[in-house]
Amino acid sequence: MKITITGGSGFIGRKLARALLDDNALGVERLTMVDMVDPPAELTEDARVRAISGDIGSSELLGDAIGSDTKAVFHLAAVVSAGAEEDFELGKTVNLDSTLEILEIARRHGTCPKIVFASSCAAYGGDMPDVITDRQQLTPQTSYGTQKAIGELLINDYSRRGFIDGRALRYPTVVVRPGKPNKAASTFASSIIREPLHGQEALCPVAPETPMWLASPRSIVANTRIAHDLPAEAWTAKADGSGGTWRAVALPGFHVSVGEMVAALERVAGPEVAARVKWERDPFIEKIVHGWPNNFETPRADRMGFRRDQDMDGVIRAFIEDEMGG
Amino acid sequence: MKITITGGSGFIGRKLARALLDDNALGVERLTMVDMVDPPAELTEDARVRAISGDIGSSELLGDAIGSDTKAVFHLAAVVSAGAEEDFELGKTVNLDSTLEILEIARRHGTCPKIVFASSCAAYGGDMPDVITDRQQLTPQTSYGTQKAIGELLINDYSRRGFIDGRALRYPTVVVRPGKPNKAASTFASSIIREPLHGQEALCPVAPETPMWLASPRSIVANTRIAHDLPAEAWTAKADGSGGTWRAVALPGFHVSVGEMVAALERVAGPEVAARVKWERDPFIEKIVHGWPNNFETPRADRMGFRRDQDMDGVIRAFIEDEMGG
Numbered sequence: 241m242k243i244t245i246t247g248g249s250g251f252i253g254r255k256l257a258r259a260l261l262d263d264n265a266l267g268v269e270r271l272t273m274v275d276m277v278d279p280p281a282e283l284t285e286d287a288r289v290r291a292i293s294g295d296i297g298s299s300e301l302l303g304d305a306i307g308s309d310t311k312a313v314f315h316l317a318a319v320v321s322a323g324a325e326e327d328f329e330l331g332k333t334v335n336l337d338s339t340l341e342i343l344e345i346a347r348r349h350g351t352c353p354k355i356v357f358a359s360s361c362a363a364y365g366g367d368m369p370d371v372i373t374d375r376q377q378l379t380p381q382t383s384y385g386t387q388k389a390i391g392e393l394l395i396n397d398y399s400r401r402g403f404i405d406g407r408a409l410r411y412p413t414v415v416v417r418p419g420k421p422n423k424a425a426s427t428f429a430s431s432i433i434r435e436p437l438h439g440q441e442a443l444c445p446v447a448p449e450t451p452m453w454l455a456s457p458r459s460i461v462a463n464t465r466i467a468h469d470l471p472a473e474a475w476t477a478k479a480d481g482s483g484g485t486w487r488a489v490a491l492p493g494f495h496v497s498v499g500e501m502v503a504a505l506e507r508v509a510g511p512e513v514a515a516r517v518k519w520e521r522d523p524f525i526e527k528i529v530h531g532w533p534n535n536f537e538t539p540r541a542d543r544m545g546f547r548r549d550q551d552m553d554g555v556i557r558a559f560i561e562d563e564m565g566g
Numbered sequence: 567m568k569i570t571i572t573g574g575s576g577f578i579g580r581k582l583a584r585a586l587l588d589d590n591a592l593g594v595e596r597l598t599m600v601d602m603v604d605p606p607a608e609l610t611e612d613a614r615v616r617a618i619s620g621d622i623g624s625s626e627l628l629g630d631a632i633g634s635d636t637k638a639v640f641h642l643a644a645v646v647s648a649g650a651e652e653d654f655e656l657g658k659t660v661n662l663d664s665t666l667e668i669l670e671i672a673r674r675h676g677t678c679p680k681i682v683f684a685s686s687c688a689a690y691g692g693d694m695p696d697v698i699t700d701r702q703q704l705t706p707q708t709s710y711g712t713q714k715a716i717g718e719l720l721i722n723d724y725s726r727r728g729f730i731d732g733r734a735l736r737y738p739t740v741v742v743r744p745g746k747p748n749k750a751a752s753t754f755a756s757s758i759i760r761e762p763l764h765g766q767e768a769l770c771p772v773a774p775e776t777p778m779w780l781a782s783p784r785s786i787v788a789n790t791r792i793a794h795d796l797p798a799e800a801w802t803a804k805a806d807g808s809g810g811t812w813r814a815v816a817l818p819g820f821h822v823s824v825g826e827m828v829a830a831l832e833r834v835a836g837p838e839v840a841a842r843v844k845w846e847r848d849p850f851i852e853k854i855v856h857g858w859p860n861n862f863e864t865p866r867a868d869r870m871g872f873r874r875d876q877d878m879d880g881v882i883r884a885f886i887e888d889e890m891g892g
Contacts, residue, residue, distance in 0.1 A: 328673075328727060347654075367701075367809025375693070377703035379722070379803070379812050386723035390716050396705070397712035401654060477705070483693025486705050 241266055242310050246296060246342070247317030248273025249280075251417055252358070255461045256314060257283055266312070266468075274305045275317065297333040302341050308349040312468060315342055316358045321528060323423030324384040335387035343394055347403040355395065356468050357408040359488060361453060363389040364410075364533045372490065372533045374477075374540045381531045392488040399472075399487045407467040407475065412455040412493030413532075415501075416559040425528035429454065432498070433505055433556055436516035437564065445522035448499030451534035455493040455548075456555040457562070463491050463546045474544050492548035495535045504552035508560075567592055568636050572622060572668070573643030574599025575606075577743055578684070581787045582640060583609055592638070592794075600631045601643065623659040628667050634675040638794060641668055642684045647854060649749030650710040661713035669720055673729040681721065682794050683734040685814060687779055689715040690736075690859045698816065698859045700803075700866045707857045718814040725798075725813045733793040733801065738781040738819030739858075741827075742885040751854035755780065758824070759831055759882055762842035763890065771848035774825030777860035781819040781874075782881040783888070789817050789872045800870050818874035821861045830878035834886075 243260065247253045253273065260268055261283075271289050273279045278291045294301045296317050306313055317334060324331025339357070346353050364372060365381035378389040388410075395406035417430040428445050429452060435442035455463075477483030496504075506514035542548075549555055560566060569586065573579045579599065586594055587609075597615050599605045604617045620627045622643050632639055643660060650657025665683070672679050690698060691707035704715040714736075721732035743756035754771050755778060761768035781789075803809030822830075832840035868874075875881055886892060 365810070366812055367803035375703055377701055378719075379810075380719070381726065381810060383723050383727065386719050390719050393704075393706070393712050393715050393719075397709050400707065401709065477693035484691070484705075484707060486692055 241268065241312065242270040242272070242307065243268060243312045243314070244272040244274065244305050244310050245314045245316060246274045246305070246338075247315075247358075248291070249275035249277050250316060251419060252414065252457065252460055252464070253314070253316050254279055254283065255457055256316075256464055257289070259461055259465065261286055261288065272305050272310070274301065296338045299341055302338065303345055306342060306345050306349075306353075308351050310353055312354040312356070313342060313346070314356045314464065314468070315339065318358065319384070320422060320424035321360075321362050321382055321384040322425040322525070324387065325382055325528070326423070328383055331383050331387060335384060336390060339387075339391045340394065343398045343404060347398065352402060352405055354468055355404045355406045356464060357391055357395050357406065358464070359388040359392050359408045359410045360385065361410050361412055361490065361532055363392065365531050368533055370535060372536045374490070374538070376533075382528060396487045400485070405472055406487050407470070408488035409464065409467050410488065410490040411460060412453045412491060414457055414460050415454045415555060416563075417457070418559075418563040425525050428525070429498070429501070432502060432517045433559065436505060436513045437509060437560065439516075441516045441518055443518050443520050444498060445520060445525040446498055446529055447521060448497065448502070448519070450498045450526075450529060452496055452498060452501070453493045453532070453534045453536060454496060454552075454555070455491060456558055458558055459547050459549050460491075466544075466546055470544060477540075479543055489541050489544065489546070490536055490538055492538045492541050492546050493536065494549050494551065496552050501552050504556055508553055508556045567594065567638065568596040568598070568633065569594060569638045569640070570598040570600065570631050570636050571640045571642060572600045572631070572664075573641075573684075574617070575601035575603050576642060577745060578740065578783065578786055578790070579640070579642050580605055580609065581783055582642075582790055583615070585787055585791065587612055587614065598631050598636075600627065622664045625667055628664065629671055632668060632671050632675075632679075634677050636679055638680040638682070639668060639672070640682045640684075640790065640794070641665065644684065645710070646748060646750035647686075647688050647708055647710040648751040648851070650713065651708055651854070652749070654709055657709050657713060661710060662716060665713075665717045666720065669724045669730060673724065678728060678731055680794055681730045681732045682790060683717055683721050683732060684790070685714040685718050685734045685736045686711065687736050687738055687816065687858055689718065691857045694859050696861060698862045700816070700864070702859075708854060722813045726811070731798055732813050733796070734814035735790065735793050736814065736816040737786060738779045738817060740783055740786050741780045741881060742889075743783070744885075744889040751851050754851065755824070755827070758828060758843045759885065762831060762839045763835060763886065765842075767842045767844055769844050769846050770824060771846065771851040772824055772855055773847060774823065774828070774845070776824045776852075776855060778822055778824060778827070779819045779858070779860045779862060780822060780878075780881070781817060782884055784884055785873050785875050786817075792870075792872055796870060803866075805869055815867050815870065815872070816862055816864055818864045818867050818872050819862065820875050820877065822878050827878055830882055834879055834882045
């Protein structure tokens, strides 16, 4: 089958591509990876991979990337939270306009492709209880969160109309990301683990008691694939099939404070490593992060078979294994 | 001040224009009314009124209608529920694209106009409790409801960014509408009162026990003006000012069954009139109507000072007074 990944050069996109190509459970004939930059050679050297580099705000580029024979689109491309807050137009173009364009391309093809949409817990905000349930309303307090919430509504409506077979996943904050910090307000959550493990200092812009809702790259990639593979009937709102169909779900994650994350780093890698975390609060970042929910009950996702990480220690060990050669 | 009403020739638009011009509480210098057709002569003969007829999907038309000196926009134009379900592209153009264009025009002007957006209880749907509260999530089951829910999210984010001073109102089903039936799935709710009062038969496509959530044109116009006049600080999520700001609210209405509506018609106008209602169920309409919520608690709207109709009898009497010369 022919598959397209937007944001294919991002780290989730690369890991997803690697997983799809390696086990080939879907029988990949062509994997089109769209991003501003080409994916790494270890992916493009696979004859099934086609890289399209350019501006995802371009309708031509998206039309090229998603053909009438494309059976699945993993739409991961995004301008992340602090980035969309700093540059409203760029965020609108990438997060809203290009999502709409992808859905319109699918509608015009009339082939009802599967579209897996990466939403975010940033879609929550404002007036929230301590524990978020499957019935929580979305009242986002960032442009990024707003654009993701709109994407979910569109995924639902285009699916209901039969234009696509859509699935939207509210990703927790993904930890530990490899590579460099990005424009996400949450980027510190990876930096405070990754940089110390690489022998570098990391600045933590929030207080140790700041609570977070996290998931590992392994569980994110696994859950993104599960979202694709689930039958359409699995997307009912309630276990008994009542409440209609809703194509968005908050993924399982785990609840931990930033201080506990650093304590886990100390347990896994020792006190010298953990001491490389320096605390320096940044009000701009704190305001965004404090607006995010940090504790969830996810019975619907659990029932649907989505996976959950065990604890922070295991997540750090997996990072060392996957990204640092063990 | 200069004001623009989109959907100005619709019946709420006309009544709102009449009210704004008559008491002139806002000091109207120019009232621009945008619609597919011109508003009636009784409005255009007022020297302050400027009519713009055409396609609201046109950016040029909207740019002409909303200048940098426009202080308030009442955005009422919409392709209603059954219409947007029948013609997806038209609904998307009018309900989604034009809303976004109006917000972008305001953003480009940089003048932060007030924008009052007519949302709808069709933004609810799917998995709902018997009584809807201010915390109910929006999981709409029609394209119209989806487009309204998206409009609310955009109104919020553009307000939060300081591009506009927006206010979104979830209108209940408006009863009794004058004139002819429209493409709203709810149009029967007016027809079963209006046509019998005019000596004509009316078909009711739903069962008598079907519950509805209604508001009169008088309360809708009054509440739309209140929404404009309220200070920005009034749009906090909770009475104590916590929970942040949220620029959308479900308006107060009243809960009644279709059978009780006809019983009220009989009390006000006599059994002969009420007997003109003929019952003939239409599964297409029933499916849409049964997906709407019909009972609400609206403490937030009540606290903000929005008004509520007393009962169906009073609403019918007001229709006879306002539309049939008493």
